[in-house]
Amino acid sequence: MRREPPRGLADYAPLAFPAIMLVVFFVVPFSTMIAVSFFQRDAAGFYSPAFTLDNYERFLSAFFGNVLGFSIMLAVMVAVVCVLVAFPFTYLLSQASRRVQIVWLVAILSVLSLSEVIIGFAWSTLFSRTAGITNLLVMAGLMGEARALTPGFGAVLTAMVYQALPYTVLVLYPAIVRRDPTLLEAARTLGASPLRAFLNVVVPALRNTIVATLIMVFVFALGSYLLPQILGRPQHWTLSVLITDQAIYQSNMPFAAAMAVFLVLMSLALVGLTLLVGGRREAQA
Amino acid sequence: MSATFLRRILFSLVALFLAAPLVVVAGVSVNERQSLTFPPQGFSLSWYGQIFTDPGWRSALVNSLTLAASSAALAVIIALPLAWFLWRRIAPWANVFQLLGVAPFILPPVITALGFLTFWATVGAYGQPWTAAISHAIFFVTLPLVTLSLGFNSIDRSLVEAAATMGADDRTVLRTVVLPLILPYLISGYAFAFVLSLNEYIVAYMTVGFTMETLPIKIFNALRYGYTPTMAAVAVFFVALAAVIFGLIARFGDLPKLLGALSGDDK
Amino acid sequence: MSGLELQDVTKRFGDFTAVDGVSLKIPQGTFVCMLGPSGCGKTTLLRMIAGLEEPTGGAIVLDGGDITPIPTHKRDFGMVFQSLALFPHLNVGDNIAYPLRIRGIAKAEQRRRVDELLAMIHLKGYGDRPVSRLSGGQRQRVAIARALALSPRLFLLDEPLSALDAKLREAMQVELRQLQQQLGVTTIVVTHDQREAMTMADMVVVMGEGRIRQAAPPVQIYRKPADAFVADFIGSTNLIPLGRDGTLLGRPAPGLALTVGADGGKLSIRPEDVQLVAPGAGEFTGTVTFVRDLGGTIETFVDVGGTPVTAVATPRERPGFKPGDAVGVTLPLQSCVVLKG
Numbered sequence: 001m002r003r004e005p006p007r008g009l010a011d012y013a014p015l016a017f018p019a020i021m022l023v024v025f026f027v028v029p030f031s032t033m034i035a036v037s038f039f040q041r042d043a044a045g046f047y048s049p050a051f052t053l054d055n056y057e058r059f060l061s062a063f064f065g066n067v068l069g070f071s072i073m074l075a076v077m078v079a080v081v082c083v084l085v086a087f088p089f090t091y092l093l094s095q096a097s098r099r100v101q102i103v104w105l106v107a108i109l110s111v112l113s114l115s116e117v118i119i120g121f122a123w124s125t126l127f128s129r130t131a132g133i134t135n136l137l138v139m140a141g142l143m144g145e146a147r148a149l150t151p152g153f154g155a156v157l158t159a160m161v162y163q164a165l166p167y168t169v170l171v172l173y174p175a176i177v178r179r180d181p182t183l184l185e186a187a188r189t190l191g192a193s194p195l196r197a198f199l200n201v202v203v204p205a206l207r208n209t210i211v212a213t214l215i216m217v218f219v220f221a222l223g224s225y226l227l228p229q230i231l232g233r234p235q236h237w238t239l240s241v242l243i244t245d246q247a248i249y250q251s252n253m254p255f256a257a258a259m260a261v262f263l264v265l266m267s268l269a270l271v272g273l274t275l276l277v278g279g280r281r282e283a284q285a
Numbered sequence: 286m287s288a289t290f291l292r293r294i295l296f297s298l299v300a301l302f303l304a305a306p307l308v309v310v311a312g313v314s315v316n317e318r319q320s321l322t323f324p325p326q327g328f329s330l331s332w333y334g335q336i337f338t339d340p341g342w343r344s345a346l347v348n349s350l351t352l353a354a355s356s357a358a359l360a361v362i363i364a365l366p367l368a369w370f371l372w373r374r375i376a377p378w379a380n381v382f383q384l385l386g387v388a389p390f391i392l393p394p395v396i397t398a399l400g401f402l403t404f405w406a407t408v409g410a411y412g413q414p415w416t417a418a419i420s421h422a423i424f425f426v427t428l429p430l431v432t433l434s435l436g437f438n439s440i441d442r443s444l445v446e447a448a449a450t451m452g453a454d455d456r457t458v459l460r461t462v463v464l465p466l467i468l469p470y471l472i473s474g475y476a477f478a479f480v481l482s483l484n485e486y487i488v489a490y491m492t493v494g495f496t497m498e499t500l501p502i503k504i505f506n507a508l509r510y511g512y513t514p515t516m517a518a519v520a521v522f523f524v525a526l527a528a529v530i531f532g533l534i535a536r537f538g539d540l541p542k543l544l545g546a547l548s549g550d551d552k
Numbered sequence: 553m554s555g556l557e558l559q560d561v562t563k564r565f566g567d568f569t570a571v572d573g574v575s576l577k578i579p580q581g582t583f584v585c586m587l588g589p590s591g592c593g594k595t596t597l598l599r600m601i602a603g604l605e606e607p608t609g610g611a612i613v614l615d616g617g618d619i620t621p622i623p624t625h626k627r628d629f630g631m632v633f634q635s636l637a638l639f640p641h642l643n644v645g646d647n648i649a650y651p652l653r654i655r656g657i658a659k660a661e662q663r664r665r666v667d668e669l670l671a672m673i674h675l676k677g678y679g680d681r682p683v684s685r686l687s688g689g690q691r692q693r694v695a696i697a698r699a700l701a702l703s704p705r706l707f708l709l710d711e712p713l714s715a716l717d718a719k720l721r722e723a724m725q726v727e728l729r730q731l732q733q734q735l736g737v738t739t740i741v742v743t744h745d746q747r748e749a750m751t752m753a754d755m756v757v758v759m760g761e762g763r764i765r766q767a768a769p770p771v772q773i774y775r776k777p778a779d780a781f782v783a784d785f786i787g788s789t790n791l792i793p794l795g796r797d798g799t800l801l802g803r804p805a806p807g808l809a810l811t812v813g814a815d816g817g818k819l820s821i822r823p824e825d826v827q828l829v830a831p832g833a834g835e836f837t838g839t840v841t842f843v844r845d846l847g848g849t850i851e852t853f854v855d856v857g858g859t860p861v862t863a864v865a866t867p868r869e870r871p872g873f874k875p876g877d878a879v880g881v882t883l884p885l886q887s888c889v890v891l892k893g
Binding site for chain 1: 300307406426517
Binding site for chain 2: 603623626627628629630637641650651654655698699
């Protein structure tokens, strides 16, 4: 059986259920959200239909400018730290035996699937005064007295790296595993040390992958909505947190929707950029 | 400096980083008294018992398991015919649906969650438990879609042709050849969606947060009223469950191959 | 007519014509080998016969009925694929029983037939084994048995032996031929291995660039190739250009002059027919350039006035030339074939 174009209506039948589900429960909700972003807030219920740009105008305040700036800065830091750690790690993992790789992949998947709630809880425990690492430092005599490391920027950053690191490894894994091993061997036979060969051959060869991964992780980190709440102070709140806050606690759906649309546009622009980088990589290959 | 030595150092550091919070949580979860101290004082597994005996935790556990089982099943039911169609037919425009299937997973989750919130509120079904199942199914349809696409593409087409020459029509080929061959991919797709649904917070919260408590919602609510070792026990329980499920996938399937495509298609 | 008839069958993929107006009659019970270089259209032709590709034009007629519009699964043919296409999720017995099972044939009857087929392919008692635990030759036999399970109207094989090593391949060729004769089923094998074709076929169909270049019994293909393409593809041959005036290697060749057209042509002579004699004794004189002693045969490469000629002899004939030797060359007229173009 070769692939063939559908002929009759019956050939399209399998597509019906998935298409309906995806359109009704993804395209429609998504469009609804865009529509709501132009609606007015209604104090009694959720919102009332209208056409206003007020919700978008509210961005132009210094407060939201700060939140946006902080969100981007935080996501960039998370992306950079994750790639810096994950790239050499994944590279070394790809050279390990199959059994070792599988054990690591199971562990990484398990951490990746962890709820943000659990990650937040785990790190807040680790950084707490009663059960935290400072107790170990006290026991080692390095510190006089245990203290809490949360809430704080360091705690938010650490937990977000924790959340994004497994994701980074899994994004890098296929590209690094499929890389041409003879390239490195050639460099070795020409007298390069392993570290030198890694820096001079592997890193440049995967430059576009690294850029694409940075963007992917950046978008992933932008989506973090609980860790800044659990581990940070209000000044550490990101756009995602504000969206949740406006939608649920302030009951201002139109404004939340407008922020969400803005976040989508930003994410889409970056995903588009990734594809562009990927496309250029294809063209070069 | 040898590569092996470098690898040991880096692997140990990453392992330490990934394990540290979980070790602390595991330690806290066996405290004898209701306090969050580490190293634990005394040893007791009673907090694990709480998950099953305390009515609040038990109903959250049941809610979460029901939600995960049903939404993962629905995700597979959506993904299977779509992946089959894309494999069987040449219809370039149908790739739009593949894109739609992957989009909810790539976008920041808050956005998908907010989309569902506005949608369910608009149609007047806000808060119904089944809305969470549908929302999670759409949110995680990417996972079975990717594993199944990979499964279909790994089928040697001559197997299907051979079945046809022996008298099997399309339906028979599907039943006797294609489905048995993609079963492992179907199970992994289900398992991925199940584990992630079990852990998902924001979509569940925005759809049924005020009417039903899943475990992540319950933990988050509990966080605001003070910490208990039961939360730690639940966290450990989740990690263990995920590790067991992914371990099973690795045992019966080709995990490196699955992940090679998973991230590859995400881009 | 009883048998298979191809009527002007054509297959185009976009601008590329894979099979170009092929017409052929294959009588019932014939063993046909389709032979040709890769990309010549032989596999596409076989797939059209099986119904796996739809012809762009022409008709495929079996026992007087046009089967072109009939889908593959209703044709009742048996086919062996190059990859063998054994189902990895079924054991040996279930693989062979597959065509019986999907037709709802009773379990007991299925088992009886599977046992019969396993005996036929010398794999008695292998029914419960997983396919992955079989050797290459055993898998080959299972694929053949599965294709024959329903006593097909047509038995099609696409490069069935290409994955086997040389020794096993030759043994399987003989086995396959004997099996076909025993069953009397019309069989079409696609292969690029001319030895395989010569061993098994009643009729060899040589294809090139989507067309049939020659369809004839193996010996005739070898002895009387229809054109230079066939002569060159089947075995090795000396293709010696003929002069426009009927000269051969610069000398008049009276016996050939009549058959040569105005545009010249080529003379084909098999290396084993070229006779090397003492210098001055033959029709032509040349210089030995290289000698390859393969043990069983000795190949002598001779340069005759700028044209290379190869001669093959057995050690018994003791050609005994060394590079640089002058040598006489004789081309017996009865072994020569004159080809156009």
